[in-house]
Amino acid sequence: MLFNSLTFVVFFAVVLALHYVPFGWRTKKFNLLIASYLFYAAWSPPFVILLWISTLVDWQVAKRLYVEERQSRRRLLLWISIAVNLGMLGYFKYGGFLMENFEALMAAIGVAYQAPEWNIVLPVGISFYTFQTMAYSLDVYMRRAAPAKSMLDFALFVTFFPQLVAGPIVRPTQLIPQFRLPRVATARQLGWGLGLMTLGLFNKIVIADGMLSKAADTVFGAAGMLHPLDAWLGTLAFSGQIFCDFAGYSTTAIGAALCLGFSLPDNFRFPYAAVGFSDFWRRWHISLSAWLRDYLYIPLGGNRKGNLRTYANLLTTMLLGGLWHGAAWTFVVWGGLHGAFLAAERWLKARFGRGTVWKRWGPRLFLGVLTYFLVNITWVFFRAQDFGTAWRMIDTMLTFNLDGEKVLPTIDIILVSVVISAMLAVHGFMRHRLLHEVVTASPRWLVGITWGAMLFLIVITQGQSNAFIYFQF
Numbered sequence: 001m002l003f004n005s006l007t008f009v010v011f012f013a014v015v016l017a018l019h020y021v022p023f024g025w026r027t028k029k030f031n032l033l034i035a036s037y038l039f040y041a042a043w044s045p046p047f048v049i050l051l052w053i054s055t056l057v058d059w060q061v062a063k064r065l066y067v068e069e070r071q072s073r074r075r076l077l078l079w080i081s082i083a084v085n086l087g088m089l090g091y092f093k094y095g096g097f098l099m100e101n102f103e104a105l106m107a108a109i110g111v112a113y114q115a116p117e118w119n120i121v122l123p124v125g126i127s128f129y130t131f132q133t134m135a136y137s138l139d140v141y142m143r144r145a146a147p148a149k150s151m152l153d154f155a156l157f158v159t160f161f162p163q164l165v166a167g168p169i170v171r172p173t174q175l176i177p178q179f180r181l182p183r184v185a186t187a188r189q190l191g192w193g194l195g196l197m198t199l200g201l202f203n204k205i206v207i208a209d210g211m212l213s214k215a216a217d218t219v220f221g222a223a224g225m226l227h228p229l230d231a232w233l234g235t236l237a238f239s240g241q242i243f244c245d246f247a248g249y250s251t252t253a254i255g256a257a258l259c260l261g262f263s264l265p266d267n268f269r270f271p272y273a274a275v276g277f278s279d280f281w282r283r284w285h286i287s288l289s290a291w292l293r294d295y296l297y298i299p300l301g302g303n304r305k306g307n308l309r310t311y312a313n314l315l316t317t318m319l320l321g322g323l324w325h326g327a328a329w330t331f332v333v334w335g336g337l338h339g340a341f342l343a344a345e346r347w348l349k350a351r352f353g354r355g356t357v358w359k360r361w362g363p364r365l366f367l368g369v370l371t372y373f374l375v376n377i378t379w380v381f382f383r384a385q386d387f388g389t390a391w392r393m394i395d396t397m398l399t400f401n402l403d404g405e406k407v408l409p410t411i412d413i414i415l416v417s418v419v420i421s422a423m424l425a426v427h428g429f430m431r432h433r434l435l436h437e438v439v440t441a442s443p444r445w446l447v448g449i450t451w452g453a454m455l456f457l458i459v460i461t462q463g464q465s466n467a468f469i470y471f472q473f
Contacts, residue, residue, distance in 0.1 A: 001039050001042035001043070002468070003197075003200070003201065003204070003249065003252045003253075003256075003468075004201055004204055004205050004209075004466070007042070011035070011038075011039065012256065012259075014035075015031070015032070015035045015161075015260075016259060016260070018031045018035075019031065019032070019184065019260055019261075020184060025181070025182040026152070028182070029152055029153070029156055029179060030152070032156055032160070032161075032260070033152065033155055033156050033159060035161060036156070036159040036160055036161035036164060037051070037159060039161035039164065040124075040125075040159065040161070040164060040165070043123075043124045044121065044123070044124075047123040047124075050088055050123055050126065051129065051158060051159055053084065053088070054084070054085060054088070054129065054130070054133045054158060055133070055154065055155050055158045055159070057080070057081060057084045057085075058081055058085070058133045058134075058136050058137050058154075058158075059147075059148075059151055059154050059155075061077050061078070061080055061081040061137050062081075062136060062137055062140040062147040062148075063147050064077050065077050065078065065137065065140045065141050065147075066140055066146060066147050074141060077141075078137060078138070078141045081133075081134065081137040082134065082137075085130045085133060085134050086130070086134075088126070088130070089126055089127065089130045091120070092120055092121075092122055092123055092126060093122055093126060093127065093327055094327045095118055095120060096118030096120065096327065097327035097328065099115040099116070099118055100115060102115065103115040124165050125164055125165030125166060127324055127325075128163075128164070128165060128166060128167050128169055129158060129159075129164060129165075131169050131288075131291055131324075132157075132158065132169050132170060133158055134295070135169070135171055135172060135291065135295065136154070136157070136172045138295055139171070139172055139173070144173075145172055145173050148172070148176050149180075150179075150180075152179075153176050153179040153180065154176065156179055157170070157172060157175050157176050157179070160175065160257070160262075161256075162252075162253040162254070162256040162257045162260075162262075162264065163250075163253045163257070163264055166246070166249045166250075166253070166468055167249075167250060167253070167267060167285075167287055167288070168250055168253065168254070168264055168265055168266075168267040168286070168287035169287040169288055169291050170264060170265065170287070174264075174265060175262070175264075178262050178263065183260070183261035183262060184260075184261045185258060185259055185260060185261040189258050189259070189261065190258075190259055192255070192258055192436070193255045193256065193257070193258035193259035193260075194255065194259060195255065195439075195451060196251050196252070196254055196255025196258065197251075197252050197255035197256055197259070198255075198451060198454050198455055198458070199248075199251050199255075199454065200247075200248040200249065200250070200251030200252030200253075200254075200255060201248065201252055201458055202248075202454040202457065202458055203244040203245070203247060203248030203251065204244060204245055204248035204249065204252070204468065205458050205461050206454075206457045206458060206461050207240070207241075207244040207248075207419065207423075208240075208241045208242075208244035208245040208248060209245075209461075209466050210461045211415055211416075211419050212237045212238070212240050212241040212244070212416065212419060213237075213241050213466070214412065215233060215234055215237040215408055215412045215415070215416050216234055216235075216237040216238040216241050216383065218234065218407050218408060218412070219231060219233070219234020219235070219237070219238075219393075219407060219408065220234060220238070220383050220384060220385070220389060220393075222405065222407050224392075224404070224405055225392055225395075225396060225401070225403065225404035225405065226392070226393070226396055226404040226405055226406075226407060227396070227402065227404040227405060227406045227407075228396045228397060228399075228400045228401065228402065228404065229406070229408075229413070230404070230405075230406055230407050230408045231393050231396045231397045231404070232376075232397055233408060233412075233413060233416045233417070234393075234408070235376050235379055235380055235383075235393065235397065236376060236416060236420045237416045237420070238379055238383045239272070239375070239376050239379050239420075240416075240419060240420050240423050241469075242379070242382075242383075242469055243268070243271070243272065243423075244423075245468055245469045246268075246285070246468070246469060247267070247268040248468075249468045250266075250267035250268060251268075254266070254267075265286070265287060266286060267285060267286050267287050268283065268284065268285070268286065269282070269283040269286065270283060270426070270427040270430045270431055271283035271284035271427070272372055272375075272423065272424055272427040273368065273424075273427040273428050273430070273431035274368065274371050274372075274375075275364050275367045275368045275371060276345050276367060276371055277338060277341045277342045277345050277371065277374075277375075278342060278345060278346075279371070280371060280375060281338075281342070288321070288324075289321075292317050292318075292320070292321050293317075296316075296317050296320065297313055297314070297317040300313045300316060300317070301313055307347075307350075310343075310346065311343040311346070311347070314339050314342045314343045314346070315336065315339035315340065315343060316339070317339065318335045318336065318338045318339030318342065319332055319335045319336050319339060320335070321335045321338070322334045322335015322336060322338070323335065325382070329387070330381045330382070330384055330385075330386070330387065330390060331381070331382065333381045333390075334378050334379075334381040334382045337374075337377070337378045337381070338378060341374060341378075372424075377394065377397070380393045380394055380397070
C-alpha cells in the first residue's frame with residue numbers, strides 16, 4: 001500500500017478512527033498490529049509469513065539470550081537469529097546476483113555453466129525490517145537492552161506500518177517502550193503529524209515525481225554519449241528526486257506515527273548542506289548510518305586500532321552499506337566511493353584540519369560545494385543501470401566533452417535548474433535550524449498559506465501513484 005494513494009487515505013482514516021475509539025489499550029495494539037499486516041499484505045499476502053518468521057525467531061532467541069549465562073550458547077543463539085534473518089534477505093535479495101556472478105566466474109576459468117533463471121520476487125522492505133529485528137537480538141546479546149515483556153509489543157515493533165517498508169530503521173529502545181502505556185496524540189501532535197504527512201507527500205508527489213523524475217529518467221535512459229549540461233542536470237535531478245522521494249517517505253511515516261501518538265526518530269536533516277562526508281552521513285538516512293556505525297563499524301574496531309585499520313573499517317562498512325541498497329556492483333562502487341571519501345576526509349582532517357581557517361565561511365562554503373559535487377558523482381553509480389551508462393555519464397561530466405547528444409527539452413532544463421537551486425537554498429538556510437523551530441516562529445497565516453498550497457499542489461499534480469524509490473531496497 002502506497003502512502004501516495006487514495007487507498008492509503010481511506011486505510012489511515014479507518015486506523016485513526018479505531019485508535020481513538022475508547023477501546024482498551026491491548027485491543028488498540030491488536031488493531032494496529034492487524035492494520036500493519038494488512039498494510040504489508042497489500043503488496044503480496046504470502047510475504048507476511050516472512051514477518052512472522054522474523055518475529056517468532058527473534059522473540060524466542062532474545063528471551064533465551066537474556067537468561068543464558070554460557071557464552072558459547074549465547075553466541076549460538078545469536079547466530080541462529082543472524083542466520084535466519086540474513087538467510088531470508090540473502091535468498092530473496094541476493095540469490096540472483098550470486099548466481100550471475102558465479103556463472104561469470106565459471107566462464108572466466110573456462111567452465112561452461114548456465115545458471116538457472118532466478119524468478120524470485122523481492123519482498124518489499126525486507127532490508128529495513130531485517131535490520132530492525134536484528135538490532136533487537138544484537139542489543140539483548142550485548143546487554144544493551146532487556147527483551148520486550150509482551151510479544152504483542154514486539155510484534156508491533158517489527159511490523160508498525162508507518163515505517164515498516166522504508167524506515168526509519170527504529171531501535172527497540174526507541175519504540176517498544178512506547179507500546180507499554182496507552183498513547184493517543186494531543187491536538188498539537190495531531191496537527192503536527194498531519195502537517196508532516198502533507199510535507200512528505202508534497203516532496204514525493206509534486207517535487208520528486210512531478211518535477212524531477214522525468215529529467216532523471218530521460219538522461220539515465222539515454223543510450224549514447226550526452227552533452228555535459230544534460231548529464232549534469234540529469235544527475236542533479238536525480239539527487240533532488242531521491243532526496244525528496246526518500247525524505248518524503250520518512251517525513252510521511254513520522255507524521256503518520258505522530259498522529260497515532262508515537263514518536264519516530266528523524267531520518268534526514270538537510271543533507272545537501274553538509275560540509276564533508278561525515279557531516280553528510282549525519283544528515284542522510286540517519287537511521288541506517290547509525291545502524292551501520294553501531295552494529296558494524298564499531299564491532300570491527302571503529303577508530304580504536306590505528307589509522308590503517310580505521311580506514312579499512314570505514315571502507316568495509318560503506319561497501320556493505322552499498323550492497324545493502326541493491327544486488328548490483330554499481331551499488332558496491334557507490335558505497336566504496338563514500339567509504340573512500342570518508343577515509344580521505346579523516347586523513348586530511350588529521351593533517352590540515354586543526355587551523356582556524358576552516359571555521360571561516362569561505363573555506364566552509366568551498367568544502368560544502370566540493371561535498372555536494374562529489375556526492376553527485378557517487379549518485380551516478382547509484383542510479384545507472386550498468387557500468388556502461390555510469391562511465392559515459394562520468395566521462396562527459398568531468399571532461400565537458402561537447403560532442404554528446406542533447407536530450408533534455410528547454411522546459412526541463414529550466415525546471416530542474418529552478419527546483420535544485422531552491423532546494424539547495426532551503427538546505428543551506430536550514431543547516432543549523434530545526435523544522436519545528438522555524439514553523440513555530442513563523443506567522444500562523446504564512447504557515448496556513450504554505451500548508452494549503454502544498455495540499456492544493458498535491459491534489460492537482462497528475463501523478464501515477466509511483467512507488468517510492470527505496471521500496472526496491
